Amino acid sequence: MNLDWTRHLVVVPVLLPLLCGAVLAPLTQGRHRLKFGLAYASVLGLLANALALVALTDGGWPGGIGVYFAANWAAPFGIALVADRLSAAMLVLAAVLALAALHYAQPRWSRIGVHFHSLFQFLLMGINGAFLTHDLFNLFVFFEVMLAASYGLVLHGYNVARLRASMQYIAVNLAAALLFLVGVALIYATTGTLNMADLAGRIATLPADNLVLLKVGVCVLALAFLAKSAMWPLGFWLPTTYAAASPPVAAMLVLMTKVGAYVILRIWLLVFPDSAGEAAHFGYQALMWGGMATIVFGAAGMLATDTAGRMAGYAAIVSSGTLLAVIGYGQQSLVTAGLYYFIASTIAIAAFVLLIELIDRIRTPGAAMLALTMEAYAVEDTPAEPKGRGVPAAMAFLSLAFAACALMIAGLPPLSGFVAKFGLFHALLNPGPGVPAIAGAGWTLMALVFTSGLIAIVSLMRFGVRTFWAADAVAPPRLHTAEVLPVAALLLVSVLLTIHAQPVFGYLARASGDIHRPALYIERVLGTPPVPGPTHAPEAP
Template structure:
């Protein structure tokens, strides 16, 4: 394989490294916890570095048209499976690795020890996530979805108790059915177009006859059902709040990423297949996404107001974030999409931090307080190990309060943090996009969407304020809770990243504008992917010293 320059192999590493490390850790005995953790940490850090390198390479003009293509097993693109890294994929890889690293450090003290094989499952989840972001083949996407889901089934049940088993059973059943829908959609698309390569599909869609076009759109709809079940669009997202609240906090933080995979898949498939070059099918189904996204926003906002428990509230927060993103994807305008992606990054970071933070704030309440709350699960088997021993960080209450406020500001979209910048630019782009010529009025749908986003923000701030007051002021805490440094640092890092995102908004938006520009040019994308030549035997021999 001398003919391939080594940086090319970086594209496949985000899949290979977690796979190998995860497999390696299975036979290691659970009692050697430190060793397992060290391997996991090394692998996740490596993933972060690779993601960073890929992002710099993609944005630094390393590849023609800024798209890196890796032909697995050296088969040319429409026949073999191609892994593709463009700006969007690189961004998602970086986001995944960042959150994974934070979650892993957070779980070091207690959560990774309450069950077996946490580290292997964590690595497999990472592999599935990375693979889903990188792959350019629909069936391969299915395989990576299944890898990710199988790992997540294990992780949701991690620290086996009654509540987790109950919600886990429903979570697995729903996702199994969604996987069947995924397969049906893939089969229909193959029957209609004769290819499963996403880039190639984009090139072929315009050439299809009317009948095959119908078949393809039916297939795409069924496929979208599977994606939107992961992305928790109303009415497919009822499984989400219960699962998030029941899963252990680090796992819930990783699940936040999984909803984003569903959103990402919709964005990727729709932009490549039903982009501007799709002929009669251009923009197919986008209204449905907008309307579905708005319904999801409404559902999430009402759910957030109605929930008492922090975990459920965070789950509904994730639904609001999904709803906003889906509505944005439905708009499909360059400026709107860029703002949506900015929102995605900020809200995912804040949501993941919030999931972990909630568990720490539970420690503020005196023991027994949780049992008094009517909606709390009174009969849950206590599975937490005894309170962590060792040196806690000072001023823990102040830290928790600040971190909570930071997360709440981003989630609800209040100034001065990134949530506000995201919403402001989103509204700006929406108004800009709808009166492009300057003469036409803003569409009623756009007004409705903006109103719903504002309403969801209001609902979020009310709900979070209520939770904050109850947790910090009305809890009757006497002594500040003990926090480990390894528990506080990841949350602080994620919140600080949100601040950095706000301060560096200009640079981030420039990158996202380039990302969206690349997404909109599906023709160039298809040419680049299918045009990548496999390594020829002769070239390989020629290069050999």
């Protein structure tokens, strides 16, 4: 049996940025066009590969799952990379955000550091690997690759605020990495495996003593993921980091925050389904109520701050809290709507953090003098203003783009944020046959999602009025085309998500159905044989 060549596409999202980052690392300062061209070509390749995986998982592969053994060792002993509808959709989202962030960084931010592009590629390698891996230890490896690259990127274009935020960010993530290792060790000591499919197959037969130790290990592991997902009270670091990071890095941090929620979704639905015996639905209530508390914390933070960067951070916390509550609620149709919300909210917040820097260029003379004074007494490494032709009607673009971002984040019509929240409400009110009707927890979640949207629109419109209308004198900003296009492209993607909501929901419904059937993953991962070596005919004497 030979390996179908299409299975090699599963490993491309890991290998391509790894090779590109290695090629870019030795390039010295000054070769900006060459480095940008190589990095951009790599991300375009990742997008094309991700779209191919979407097509293959949605009808090209048996069961919609492609399994790749990196060293040709069969599961559970080998390193298994698994592509399904959900991971393929996440790869597309990562490639779209990476294209926008990289394009935005080209005229300014990528030019002030030697290794911006190589770190960016290694970050993509870690993110893509986390979406594809089916082994907990390799998940730890990809997480550390992702985080190690993000440490350098958060410090990119350093200043005092960025240095302080990065130290806090690094300390929190190092503590989370330690918890990750402890949790993985406890799970392996209890079950003898770290392969997710193998773990899901063994959990129902574990003795009671081992099951208690397994639950302890899973709880420790969950703390690491929930810290990365900014669940309350573990998300205190996120608003400061978002506000301090450079715009293209902050856009990627929006996705990195969601990677933790993705892993929680993947592990909990695979390992603790209805068929898990005494461990069935373990931790679901904690995820649901913890997610709701996170929504409250994020909404209160948005209402209390008047800084756009911190506002974006609190909006990301609200988004993460909503996803965690959806996972904990444990309803398949709600997970479908939650996945659409995952994509829509990530795009909206990423567009907003890119837009913030452009809006900050609207300065009054007094504000400009204050900024000049601050730069004279602080350590700064700020990129020069971009050269090139300015964008006509800059004020009109900024105001319209800000209004679109506000509508998406708040979940108001007519863009994808409204479709996402409408989908959540519809799933809660119409659970389907055989599913209990909405109870107190469901009504509470609906109320929090609705209230957080109202708070978001109040906070964002307050910021918009102060910025665009209430200023004494507004100087027309100079915008570079390379900075405007990524924001406009992300807003266009949101419009397309709205127009094509029906096929997107259909695809995500199939993805949700897959992850709610753990037996399918167990069969595909553990039942896929390694590729046999070449056979040679015996030589004639």
